[in-house]
Amino acid sequence: xxxxxxxxHRVLRPRGQLLDLHPTDEPTALEVWHxxxxxxxxxxxxPENLEAIHRAPIGYLDHDETLGDFTAATDALTEALDTxxxxxxxxxxxxxxxxxxFDSLDELTDYLEENWEHATASDALLEQAxxxxxxxxxxxKLVIVQRVVVTALRKx
Amino acid sequence: MPLLEPSALELKTIRTLANFSGQRVIEIGAGDxxxxxxxxxxxxxxxxxxxxxxxxxxxxxxxxxxxxxxxxLVVGDGRTLCFPDETFDLALFTWSxx
Numbered sequence: 001x002x003x004x005x006x007x008x009h010r011v012l013r014p015r016g017q018l019l020d021l022h023p024t025d026e027p028t029a030l031e032v033w034h035x036x037x038x039x040x041x042x043x044x045x046x047p048e049n050l051e052a053i054h055r056a057p058i059g060y061l062d063h064d065e066t067l068g069d070f071t072a073a074t075d076a077l078t079e080a081l082d083t084x085x086x087x088x089x090x091x092x093x094x095x096x097x098x099x100x101x102f103d104s105l106d107e108l109t110d111y112l113e114e115n116w117e118h119a120t121a122s123d124a125l126l127e128q129a130x131x132x133x134x135x136x137x138x139x140x141k142l143v144i145v146q147r148v149v150v151t152a153l154r155k156x
Numbered sequence: 157m158p159l160l161e162p163s164a165l166e167l168k169t170i171r172t173l174a175n176f177s178g179q180r181v182i183e184i185g186a187g188d189x190x191x192x193x194x195x196x197x198x199x200x201x202x203x204x205x206x207x208x209x210x211x212x213x214x215x216x217x218x219x220x221x222x223x224x225x226x227x228x229l230v231v232g233d234g235r236t237l238c239f240p241d242e243t244f245d246l247a248l249f250t251w252s253x254x
Contacts, residue, residue, distance in 0.1 A: 003235040004184065008247035011182065011239045019174045020249040021191075073253035096169045148166075152173040 002076040009080070009088070009155060018080075018088060018153040022073040024095065027060040028119055029145040032129055033101075034136035054136075058129045061112075061119040061144070069118075077151055088153035100144040105130060108142050167194050176202075179245040184234035185252020189215035192227075202227045203244075205234060 008018050033055050080088045102108040105126050112120060121129075133140045176195045186192050186204035188211050196202035206212050209231050216229055232238060234252060 002253075004249070004253060007235055007237045008182075008184065008249075010241055011237050011243045012247055013242040013245055016242075016244060017174060017246045018249070019170070019246060020253050021170070022249070022251050022253055073249075076253055092173055094169060094173070096165050098166060099163060150169055150173055 002079065005076050005080045005088075009086070012155045014155060016155045017091070018155070020073065020077060020151045020153075021148055023070045023098070024074075024147040024149050025070045026147045027063060029060055030058045030121065030125060030129060031143045031145055032056045032058060032132040032136065032140050033143050034140040035138045037138070055143075056132045058132060059125045061121055061125070063119050064117075074149070077153065080153060087156055089156050091152040091154050093149060093151040095147055095149045098146045098148045100146070102142040102144075105142065108144070166191075170195075174246060174248075176246065180243065181246045181248060182237070182239070182244045183248040183250060185250050186215060186229075187211045187250065189218050189229075191248075191250045193218060196227045197224055200226060201244075203230055203239075204228070205230045205232045205237075207231065207233050 012018065033053050036052055036054050081090055102111065109121060129142060176198045178200050180201040181199045182203045182205060183192055184205050186206045189204055192202065192204045192215065204215060204227070212229050212231050219227065219229065
């Protein structure tokens with residue numbers, strides 16, 4: 001069991017719960033979103049309202065080998081499940097898409113440079129995004145879509 | 157600025173897997189508290205732990221308007237927790253187990 005998971009196990013009461021969120025090792029997608037109707041200018045407040053949003057997939061960010069680091073979290077949880085009798089049992093796991101919204105290409109690239117060491121947006125990807133943004137009929141947003149897995153474990 | 161607030165989908169997904177109400181919670185890798193504040197005030201105790209003092213400072217700035225004696229911000233390492241055995245009902249790792 002990893003040291004962090006082992007420490008969590010120690011400080012949890014019997015039958016206590018461990019909840020983990022971490023990105024999967026799937027490539028991160030870039031999309032352009034815009035509202036279908038001008039009246040839906042607040043579409044970001046209702047991101048699940050697919051009727052109101054036009055979503056255009058552009059492609060994927062380029063990742064270096066550190067994308068695989070995200071599997072370390074999955075490995076740590078798997079190892080915790082294998083550690084019996086004083087480990088964890090799986091309650092449930094599910095996934096969702098985490099989204100980052102940007103108003104411009106500059107904002108997107110600045111954010112990646114400052115915060116994401118493991119991913120870059122290629123010139124071709126950015127050019128494609130710019131083309132799609134220019135075709136949008138309402139103010140567009142650049143959207144990074146990252147798959148996240150949430151796992152609940154129960155202390156045994 | 158990019159929109160980095162937790163989405164309704166993210167919060168809803170977490171709530172399908174955990175109930176924080178009345179629980180003693182330790183959040184490991186709390187960062188600036190982005191995921192702490194939507195849930196922390198429901199808990200009986202919420203320890204938001206992060207090894208980065210600057211992040212904990214940012215979390216404190218955010219918390220200023222909703223100070224609670226049940227919410228504590230701690231600079232620390234999740235691999236060596238300074239709490240007794242069996243202190244918490246729930247341990248939450250927020251993008252910190254990588």
